[in-house]
Amino acid sequence: MPVRRVADLDFAQFAGREFHPSPAAWEDHVLYFLMLDRFSDGRERDYLDRDGQPVTTGTTPPLRPADHGNAVTTDADARRWREAGTRFTGGTFAGLRSKLGYLRRLGVTAVWISPVLRQAPGVESYHGYATQNFLDADPHFGSPEQLRDLVAEAHEQGIRVILDVVVNHAGDVFGYDPDRYLTADGTFDARWDGNPYRVEGFRDASGKPLLPFGPVDDAWPDGAVWPAELQQAGTFTAKGRIDNWDWFPEFVEGDFLGLKDIALGAGAVDAYRPSPALRALTRAYQYWIAYADLDGFRVDTVKHMDPGAARYFASAIHEFAQSIGKDNFCLIAEITGDRGFAYRTLEAVGMDAALGLADVQGRLEGLVKGRVDPAEYFDLFRNSFELGKDSHTWFRDRVVTSYDDHDQVRKGGAKARFAADADGARLTLAALALNATTLGIPCVYYGSEQAFDGAGDNDRYLREAMFGGEFGPFRSRGGHAFDENHPAYRQFARVLDLRRRLPALRRGRQYLREISGDGVSFGLPRVLGGRMLSVVPWSRLLAGAEVVAAINTDPHLPRTAWVTVDNDLHSQGDSLTCRFSTDPADEGRRAWVEPRNGKAIELTVPPGGFVLYA
Template identity: 70%
Template sequence: MLDRFADGNDATPLLTDADKGNAWRTEESRQEWQDAGAEWVGGTLNGLRGKLGYLSGLGVTAVWISPILKQRPNTDTYHGYATQDFLEIDPHFGSAEDLKQLVAEAHAAGIRVILDVVLNHAGDVFAYEEQDVHWDGRTHTVAGFRDAEGRPTLPFGPVDAGVSQDAAVWPAELQRAGSFTAKGPIRDWDRDPEYREGDFEGLKDITLGGGPTDGYRPSGALRALTSVYKYWIAYADLDGFRVDTVKHMDPGAARYFTSAIHEFAQSIGKENFYLIAEITGSREFAYRTLEEVGMDAALGIADVQDQMEWLVKGFRDPQEYFGLFRDSLQVGKDSHTWFRNRVVTAFDDHDQVRKGRDKARFAADDLGKKLGVAAIALNATTLGIPCLYYGSEQGLDGHGANDRYLREAMFGGAFGAFRSRGVHCFDTSNPTYRQVSRILSLRRRMPALRRGRQYLRQISGDGVHFGFPQLFDGSMRSVVAWSRLFAETEVLAAINTDPESARTAWVTVDFDLHEAGSKLTCLFSTDPASEGLEVPVEARNGKAVEVTVPAGGFVVYG
């Protein structure tokens, strides 16, 4: 979330424990802090560029940037999803040259840049004549495009030459008749065609075309936006797009955009330009949509985030999470390794649609504070493309009944993390940051942790009775172990969902890859003193080894 990441001010002091809550010491200051979260707070492209060393040290290999194109002036759409001019960078974030320089320096640091883009809608660029309009299947009468002051005084059509770029919508092709569906805001987010034709509250739905997926007829608006995004690829040397709200687009429109962008990127030498589709809804719907539209990966599959969070906190059966990656035949794939680079996995995100109004980062409760490393380890070393939401590596703990509370400013300012102001959180000595850096370094060195087949392993306390870890009386404090098998090698990983005590368990390993009496070596532990220790393979439940996992910790054996 670019507005909330870094502002480039290196003089801001580092947050200490004493600073936490410094913005909540009076009711007045608390209200000021909460109000500040609804407004622009100052993160920029140059601020992000100044933190590439921080990201590289963490082990990040790609950065997904929230939308940066120009928002309607005099509004607080700091999130970037309410574009008024698709041809310009919003001045709050910087300039087009700043974007180009950021990408160049990121590439020099070995970091790819994925830009969040919007096709489905523009910002609140026009007003309806009716006061309480909503989607009911009808096209509603529009009062006019908004002028530079936000009033609907302009004709709802091509504007005159010389009209401010802060008015109406740009490029000019979006001003043509029929560019917007004009059917009012969505009320039922799961009813078709309402969720494809309706506005996102004040964000106005763009007409993308019509017809079946095969033979779809793209609108002039879709063709214009596709050309705009081709321009940004070529201009800034971008590496991929995260495409917003694909669920709300006609599949044919998403497929047209996918084909056009892939072909263009290949024509300028970008063979692996990645398109990541945000698809809310069930896993089956998301995978089916992904295959239909042809994008490279899916993001926003609620059950992945939900299962991951609550598994680590000990309130979800691990078989449910690992089972998400075992039914590849249902999506027409012959191996569950298909999920390796087709699904973006995470446990924190910037809006948490799955939680409704009860929004909270993973670290918002006591368990989350103690199990953050285990959550990131599970995310980084199981199937999928692991995505780390900014601040999780510092244990940011935002929570509340609004998206803003998940979007704290890491750089401080008026809406700083941990209910603070005026102090930054880029602490490279933070224990979570340091452990994550070590985990991601291990992941880079071990292909099995990135590419291997994946199996949840049975465990035992006595070495005789084995079974998968499961809930007892609604919770689970246990070792959870899994194997990644790649090129005739096995890497065994495990977390401990008990945040207070180390846990020891016998863990099943592959029968054919290990001889009884051979040994596995601890390659990683959140307690580094255990690294290098060897454990013998014994003939238990086929073959098994006995491992100890630190409290709330993570280990890897190979």
């Protein structure tokens, strides 16, 4: 008999079990965000297994450059490829498990997986954000046991697992009574207006709102919503969809289109009264932590939760995790908005790191492509005193940084991966390296290490199936992209190895450095005439050691500049040695310290490249 109520979950089975401990410091880790449905179905061949040995038994061959565009050669083919991107494509727990070696060799140490719980039936919610049953894994991905086995295997390979979770809303689990929102022209428009709508009923397994809007024990597992505690009156705000995404209380009370908002409680942050629904969801997620031995959660849409609800969830999750030996269980909060708002919210709710603040992604991408002054990105990690912190190294584990993701809300209707244009493809390693060697917990969006170039007017184009199938990357069909010989993969793996071996790149203070073309006039690199084609250098300092890194935003020509270094750490005649360059001939070269602008060294960075001196 399946468990249908949180109250009946068997926590006793975890007594005496040893759980995988938390890492000492999350800033030491490199995250890799993947959409499970779009990563691997386990049917590939001619890739390397966990031990680096060739796998020859699968059916899907590697993607070749000549295969790019093979799915869109005719209008009918292109339509078939586009439509495939709207549906489940076949990624599974077992598929991801088979590619952990690929991730480990890249240098990934924590994988962030899109939501995996059972989705509302009859809807192609492959993304996982439309949960209907919080007590079960979605069968498209596999069984709960396969999730548990995946995490155990990841731990054996030195990779932590962070699961994307949703507390703010459920899937489209009920239908509104159409009489309440039928407009004069005969259309339906259930917009938020501050008043609750009448509900027609919970949806049955076919997606029709034919079930009573109340306890329905016989609807397991695909009808209504589970656990059964969520079927009680008052679980859902039922006020219709959000139109104004920054208007309070609309953005807290409204639905995400068809995703139904859950009433989480009421009251001020310090005196919040969690609803029975919030208590039930929190208990369910505590169970998943122990069952699968998870290491962290990425908490979806924290901005749309009451601060008191987010604090209750964070406190209860942290306490439970600590009770089973996970003292540093990581809660990454999706909090959009300016830096001050994001960090005030982060500290108020007690989560560990912020995702999406102050357009980190847009500024990082704009910097590398020469469209944004570098100071706009680096200044996000300065002025820590304004936040009540004594050093900007506080940011090292309080922000997750990236430049591509699965929805790119910041770009509106025209969405594109970083490498979608020709310059982006040439600058891929520069973007990956900048993200990995500056402050914060770096996060790589799946496929970036293969220079995926998805673009279009819909999120689907950012969510290519890495294993090929009907919706493969580069508008292809039938070829996988687990290519460990790809230049971006190989070079980035070396950068991440240096990050692991040089503590300053993970924990050091950070400074954007002034440059000079003649060794006399120095200034920060900045955009002139609409485009910056320049060396952009920065330093990481830790315990008397300085590491100097630099990218070249010019994708076509090498650039040379004098770069300021710390005046007190270096003397004239000292040198720093090139530990990495996208031109291997540069490695091992010494850059001599000279008395210019205090102290400076002269660097040359290859076209669209990255260098690191230490």
